[in-house]
Amino acid sequence: xxxxxxxIEKINAQKLWDKKLELKRNEYLKVKGTIDTNLxxxxxxxxRIFVVDxxxxxxxxxGYRDNxxxxxxxxxxDQPSELYIQALKKTTLKVISKSxxxxxxASTDENRKLxxxxxxxxxxxxxxxERDILTTSPLERYNRVLKRSPQLFQExxxxxxxxxxxxxxxxxxxxxxx
Amino acid sequence: xxxxxxxIEKINAQKLWDKKLELKRNEYLKVKGTIDTNLxxxxxxxxRIFVVDxxxxxxxxxGYRDNxxxxxxxxxxDQPSELYIQALKKTTLKVISKSxxxxxxASTDENRKLxxxxxxxxxxxxxxxERDILTTSPLERYNRVLKRSPQLFQExxxxxxxxxxxxxxxxxxxxxxx
DNA sequence: AAAAAACATTGACTTTTGTAAAAAGCAAAT
DNA sequence: ATTTGCTTTTTACAAAAGTCAATGTTTTTT
Numbered sequence: 001x002x003x004x005x006x007x008i009e010k011i012n013a014q015k016l017w018d019k020k021l022e023l024k025r026n027e028y029l030k031v032k033g034t035i036d037t038n039l040x041x042x043x044x045x046x047x048r049i050f051v052v053d054x055x056x057x058x059x060x061x062x063g064y065r066d067n068x069x070x071x072x073x074x075x076x077x078d079q080p081s082e083l084y085i086q087a088l089k090k091t092t093l094k095v096i097s098k099s100x101x102x103x104x105x106a107s108t109d110e111n112r113k114l115x116x117x118x119x120x121x122x123x124x125x126x127x128x129x130e131r132d133i134l135t136t137s138p139l140e141r142y143n144r145v146l147k148r149s150p151q152l153f154q155e156x157x158x159x160x161x162x163x164x165x166x167x168x169x170x171x172x173x174x175x176x177x178x
Numbered sequence: 179x180x181x182x183x184x185x186i187e188k189i190n191a192q193k194l195w196d197k198k199l200e201l202k203r204n205e206y207l208k209v210k211g212t213i214d215t216n217l218x219x220x221x222x223x224x225x226r227i228f229v230v231d232x233x234x235x236x237x238x239x240x241g242y243r244d245n246x247x248x249x250x251x252x253x254x255x256d257q258p259s260e261l262y263i264q265a266l267k268k269t270t271l272k273v274i275s276k277s278x279x280x281x282x283x284a285s286t287d288e289n290r291k292l293x294x295x296x297x298x299x300x301x302x303x304x305x306x307x308e309r310d311i312l313t314t315s316p317l318e319r320y321n322r323v324l325k326r327s328p329q330l331f332q333e334x335x336x337x338x339x340x341x342x343x344x345x346x347x348x349x350x351x352x353x354x355x356x
Numbered sequence: 357a358a359a360a361a362a363c364a365t366t367g368a369c370t371t372t373t374g375t376a377a378a379a380a381g382c383a384a385a386t
Numbered sequence: 387a388t389t390t391g392c393t394t395t396t397t398a399c400a401a402a403a404g405t406c407a408a409t410g411t412t413t414t415t416t
Contacts, residue, residue: 051309051312053309053312053314053318054314054315054318058312060305060308060312072301072305073305076298076299076301076302077302082309112290112294115294116293116294119294119297119298123250123297123301123304124251124254126301126305126308127238127250127251129308130238130304131236131260133311133312134229134231134236134238136231136232136234137232138373140231157392157394158393159393166312167374168373168374169393170395170396171372171374172394173394173395173396174373174395174396177396203414315402316402316403335363335364336363336364337363337364345404346403346404346405347363347364347365348364348366348403348405349402349403349404350364351364351365351366352365352366352403355365355366
């Protein structure tokens with residue numbers, strides 16, 4: 001199903017993780033304009049990935065424990081990234097460099113296939129996300145994401161959820177009341 | 179750079195295209211709820227891919243001459259697709275089935291690598307698209323897409339461009355005037 | 357070429373969502 | 387336990403975009 005846990009298992013088994021990393025609440029793992037081609041595994045804590053559009057932040061993704069995260073634009077293109085990644089609470093990460101990761105992926109056919117599957121499911125997720133954002137009514141946007149990711153509404157402050165749902169915290173608050 | 183023309187070249191060279199297909203203006207290549215795992219090459223004409231959200235259509239992509247298109251959700255998952263694909267004018271396509279395509283991709287390392295590159299650039303494009311849609315101001319959404327895809331504003335009726343840009347045709351018309 | 361259909365523009369109006377500011381609620385930290 | 391600092395909620399108001407309807411304009415069809 002979800003190929004990521006498999007991937008993590010295998011990287012664990014081969015002890016390919018590099019150093020461990022600690023972020024304090026609100027600390028940035030990365031800011032716009034820098035290249036970061038690492039892949040990170042979240043051991044504990046949570047963070048958000050956002051972009052800035054004319055002084056306005058738009059959250060595009062959250063990461064929790066056991067999630068793999070990256071500045072994917074930079075990871076894929078080796079170019080400076082548009083993304084900010086910020087810890088929402090004290091967060092511990094393990095790191096693997098792109099080169100180590102690529103070597104791992106290229107080492108067996110099974111691994112190559114695994115990466116292909118991950119890219120394919122990312123494409124599917126992004127198509128879902130596109131629909132989420134395009135949905136006109138804030139209430140429906142809320143319902144779609146609530147249904148698919150109820151856990152989100154536990155750990156994450158509403159102001160970031162609102163940003164993820166393309167609405168203000170005020171609008172989200174009004175929706176939840178009704 | 180863009181890996182798709184290479185892919186098309188190779189499929190041409192090996193004469194892997196199956197039958198040719200003709201669509202009249204406004205005719206549907208596919209509607210929601212059906213499985214379609216084919217890949218299509220547009221020889222002539224143009225079409226749009228859209229989803230329907232509560233009786234409202236949202237255009238998510240256009241296809242022109244020499245573009246490869248598919249109901250990508252269905253293609254990747256083998257499940258019924260959410261997508262509608264409709265010709266915007268008389269359109270001619272060539273078809274390759276997923277099984278033939280997969281066989282082609284699996285046939286050499288170079289082909290496997292090519293597919294990986296295509297998936298990666300699709301991921302990057304979808305991230306751009308996510309930013310496009312998230313951008314708050316309709317004027318900026320317009321400017322972003324105009325800059326990246328000026329050709330779009332030639333061939334495609336404004337009402338579909340408006341739908342792609344998440345605004346009404348009236349709003350798009352007002353933007354263009356100012 | 358004419359007629360019909362589809363599309364684009366415009367204006368008046370309505371609705372929705374955003375903004376700003378204040379109050380209330382919570383949670384962490386001393 | 388109390389204070390301090392966020393976060394959420396609430397209200398009033400403003401602004402932006404959507405709706406509707408009418409009029410032009412372009413494109414397609416006959």
